[in-house]
Amino acid sequence: MLRDITLGQYYQADSVIHRLDPRVKLSATVLFIISLFVVDNWIGYVIAAVFLACMVKISGVPFRFMVKGMKSIVFLLLIAVGFNLFLTPGKAVFSVWKLTITEEGVRIAVMMAVRLVFLIIGSSLMTLTTTPNNLTDGMEKLMAPLKIFHVPVHEVAMMMSIALRFIPILLEETDKIMKAQIARGADFESGNLVKKAKAMVPLLVPLFISAFRRANDLAMAMEARCYRGGEHRTKMKPLIYHKRDRIGYLVMFVYLAACIYFGRIFTLPAVWGMVWNRNV
Numbered sequence: 001m002l003r004d005i006t007l008g009q010y011y012q013a014d015s016v017i018h019r020l021d022p023r024v025k026l027s028a029t030v031l032f033i034i035s036l037f038v039v040d041n042w043i044g045y046v047i048a049a050v051f052l053a054c055m056v057k058i059s060g061v062p063f064r065f066m067v068k069g070m071k072s073i074v075f076l077l078l079i080a081v082g083f084n085l086f087l088t089p090g091k092a093v094f095s096v097w098k099l100t101i102t103e104e105g106v107r108i109a110v111m112m113a114v115r116l117v118f119l120i121i122g123s124s125l126m127t128l129t130t131t132p133n134n135l136t137d138g139m140e141k142l143m144a145p146l147k148i149f150h151v152p153v154h155e156v157a158m159m160m161s162i163a164l165r166f167i168p169i170l171l172e173e174t175d176k177i178m179k180a181q182i183a184r185g186a187d188f189e190s191g192n193l194v195k196k197a198k199a200m201v202p203l204l205v206p207l208f209i210s211a212f213r214r215a216n217d218l219a220m221a222m223e224a225r226c227y228r229g230g231e232h233r234t235k236m237k238p239l240i241y242h243k244r245d246r247i248g249y250l251v252m253f254v255y256l257a258a259c260i261y262f263g264r265i266f267t268l269p270a271v272w273g274m275v276w277n278r279n280v
Contacts, residue, residue: 009168011128013060018129021239022138024248029126031252035259036115044263045114051255052118052125061128066121077116084109127164136161137239154233162218170211177206 017025032052039045056063090104130138139157147153178188181202188199 009128010131011061011065013129015058015060015129016244017055017059017125019244020129020248021241021245022130022134023142023239024245024252025126025130026135026138026142028248028252029122031256032122033119035256035263036118039259039263041263044259045111045118047255047258047262048118052122055125056121059125059129061125066124066128070117070120073116073120077113080112080116081109084112132161132165135164137235137237141239166211166214169214170207173210174203174207177203177210 032048035044035048039048056066085101085105086099088102088105088108090102092100092102093106094101127135136157139160140154143151143153143157182188186199186202188196188203191199
């Protein structure tokens with residue numbers, strides 16, 4: 001399960017998306033997330049699905065590798081779908097005891113599930129095609145206007161980059177500790193929820209100790225190398241926009257405009273009602 005988490009990992013490949021400026025990918029990810037919450041009908045989600053499928057195909061990242069990261073959010077997905085399915089008022093479709101499923105609840109639950117799935121895949125696509133160093137440089141460049149308000153832009157970008165870089169490392173460390181504890185007789189599977197929570201204590205304590213030790217070693221290494229971030233720091237590979245980056249911005253804005261028009265402004269309530277009644 002731990003090895004299935006793809007967030008924070010980088011997949012080496014030679015594709016157009018890998019070669020894009022990190023600022024383009026960060027902006028595109030933010031706009032893609034916005035588009036998921038803008039659309040309000042099935043046409044918008046079809047456009048989002050086609051766009052996301054095209055980006056995954058162009059990136060060269062195997063779709064099977066990207067879907068592995070969905071296993072980590074199954075529990076969250078079930079909670080979100082369940083709450084919307086049973087707690088949304090409207091026209092009743094099915095009732096069991098005090099639980100009632102409504103037409104509106106089904107529609108909102110499906111939309112929420114699709115949004116979460118697309119959001120995770122879209123975010124993973126950015127981290128899988130961008131190295132941590134490029135991600136840091138891109139965030140620092142995009143947040144540069146915040147320096148006017150005395151926001152420590154470089155420090156914030158560095159912390160986010162280190163956090164993403166440490167995710168795979170901590171997952172690997174967790175896997176090693178878990179196997180060591182199982183070899184000593186620990187049981188993480190059986191029992192009720194309380195027993196499973198207590199069984200996690202032998203896992204969490206050494207994991208926290210290892211995380212603090214790694215953080216301390218990183219801080220000492222940065223101080224030993226006289227690291228000073230922020231102003232007057234040069235970069236070996238400065239970010240420069242190319243033609244493909246401008247095309248990337250253009251494609252993203254065209255996609256966002258299509259989502260706003262077909263997913264929010266242009267609606268087909270009659271067609272939606274006919275399809276829904278036929279399925280029911």
